[in-house]
Amino acid sequence: MAEVKVFGAWGSPFSKRVEMGLKLKGVEYEYIEEDLKNKSTLLLKYNPVHKKIPVLVHNGKPISESLVILEYIDEAWEGPNILPKDPYERAKARFWAKFIDEKCVPPMWKACWSIGEEREKAKEEASEALKFLENEINGQKFFGGDTIGLVDIAANFIGYWFPITEEIVGLELMTQDKYPNLSKWAYEYCNCSFVKENLPPNDKLVEIFKGIIQAQPASN
Amino acid sequence: MAEVKVFGAWGSPFSKRVEMGLKLKGVEYEYIEEDLKNKSTLLLKYNPVHKKIPVLVHNGKPISESLVILEYIDEAWEGPNILPKDPYERAKARFWAKFIDEKCVPPMWKACWSIGEEREKAKEEASEALKFLENEINGQKFFGGDTIGLVDIAANFIGYWFPITEEIVGLELMTQDKYPNLSKWAYEYCNCSFVKENLPPNDKLVEIFKGIIQAQPASN
Structure with a gap:
């Protein structure tokens, strides 16, 4: 049997992308939780370039970068x-996955954890980016159509982590009235059985995020 | 016959990536030069998200983002x-192409056009990133092995544009003694017949870069 290992962090949406991919395929794997403040020698050996989770190791061969x-x-x-089979649909999936990583996640995260002018700028950038996604999902259950695919898994931060964070920091960015399609998608995605079983517990994330707030008195 | 169009800019390494890909495959295409200061309605229609070149249009269907x-x-x-056929080799190619876009090109460009502390920081970042590439090419003619592939085409800025820019701005970053493998690769890549025929003329790039210097007196 092939040896499959995932080096990850339980609360990381990037790490969860890899696990979701393996679960979707029904691949069994060994999960190794990394302490991000004290990374293991193995992680640094397997990802010497970025020194980051997640890393997938398949029969001793390491691969990093969640979309890769x-x-x-x-x-x-x-x-x-x-990914879909049709080349054009594949290109579209890759385009939107890249878009999520480059144009959605960074400003959404920044909108949550920055203050003042920086927060306003990030909110604006995030809103603009989300509008494109809102338009893209239009009429479909998932970005992948009837079933979950690359873009859905790539967007897991948007569907699960962001709504939790928003509530804690008191941001009202991805509201149901502004983004009805995305909100519906987030519900469908998070309630899909294999996704639901593998998302990190809400209360543990809340605890982490509240800890960040307490460590940043300036943002209150 | 399929209708293939490329919306690009003659001096852009990203635009040239697309043309190199089509040339490698022997695909005929119509090239449309965009005025980046006054982008066409068609470009904005085809790439409403990023509003950037390059865009490939195949039978009326647009695709943007050069690696996609x-x-x-x-x-x-x-x-x-x-891309190679083997899944692990494909993952490696995607990893390095992404690495070039995220970790090499931005600091290399910044090292050329910034000043003072910002320039020193960019030089350091670029040197670190190039070391990984120097190591990766080790012993091979191309990143793709014996033939040109995704990583070689993605690295075209490093092989052609950067040495020209370096010389003009008086930077000595990617020297032959520090990066013998990369320097040899750059020579091999730029002298491969289908690449050579499609690179923008050296003198036209020199003219553009000298124009940038003149417009930035603070950098002299």
Whole structure:
């Protein structure tokens, strides 16, 4: 049997992307929780370039960068497709996954944890980016159509982590009236059985985020 | 016959990536030069998200983001492979192409055009990133092995644009003694016939870069 290991962090949406990909394919794996403040020698050996989780190790061969790993999982194992089969649809999926990483996640995170002018700028950037996603999902259950695919998994931060964070920091950015399609998608995604079973517990994330707030008195 | 159009800018390494991909596959295309200071309605229609070149339009369907386009070209047309066939080798190629875009090109460009402390920081970052590439090419003619592939095309800025810019701005970062493998690769890549024929003329780039220097008196 192939040896599959995931080096991750329980609360990381990037780490969870890899686990979701493996779960979707029905691949069994050993999960190794990394202490991000004291990274293991193995993690640094497997990802000497970025020194970051997640890392997938398949038969001793390491792969890092969550989107790269998801494409690898899709190509290395049989099972439900992560990317569509049609070249144009594949290109669109890659485009939106990249868009989420570059244009959505950074300003959304910054909108939560910055203050003043920086927060306003981030909110504006995030709103603009989310509008494109809101438009893209239009009429579909998932970004992947009827089933979960690359873009849905890439957007897991938007569907689960962000609403939790928003509530804690008192941000009202991704509201149901402004983003009805995205809100519906977030509900569908998080309630899909294999996703639901693998999301980090809400209360543990809340605890972490509240800790960040307490450590940043200036943001209150 | 399929209708293939490329919206690009003659001096852009990202635009040239797309053309190199099409040339490698032997795909004929119509090239449309965009005025980046006055972008066409068609470009804005085809890439409403980023409003940037390059855009590939295949039978009326637009694709943007040069690395996404290269993967599309590889999947949509027969001919020499842009990505390897083996899933692990494909993951490695995607990893390094992403690394070039995120960790090499931005600090290399900044090292050329910034001053003072910002320049020193960018030089340091660029040197670190290039060391990883120097190590990765070790012993191979191209990043793709014996033939040009995704990483070589993605690295075209490093092979052609950067040495020209370095000389003009008086930077000595990617020297032959510090980066012998990369320097040899740059020579091999730029002298590969289909690449050579499609690189923008050296003197035209020199003219553009000298124009930038003149417009930035503070950097002299």
